[in-house]
Amino acid sequence: MNAGLKPGAPTRQSSWRIFRWPLAMALANAIGLVAALVGDGWxxxxxxxxxGGTIVVMIVAWRGRGTR
Known part of the structure; x- marks a missing residue:
């Protein structure tokens, strides 16, 4: 249970839990940008x-905001 918090009060989250998806997206974007600058084909x-994955994640997050 929430130690000393009111029922329904938000719980604390670790920094890793908060920033893991933004860090993963930043890494994917960096890889994508370097790949676009380095070569052709693959x-x-x-x-x-x-x-394009970043755009998909943004659309999914935007559409999912109203369901919570």
Whole structure:
């Protein structure tokens, strides 16, 4: 239970739990940007997938805001 907190009060979260998805997205974006600058072929596919993944995550998060 929440030690000393009112029922329904928010609980504390660790920094890792808060920042793990933004850090993962930042790493994916960095990989995508480097891949776009370095080469062609498979590098283009990697850059499109990683940079497009950020847009997908943003849309899913935006649509999911109203359900909570």
């Amino acid at each position: 590098y283009d596919l990697i850059s499109w997938a990683t940079l």
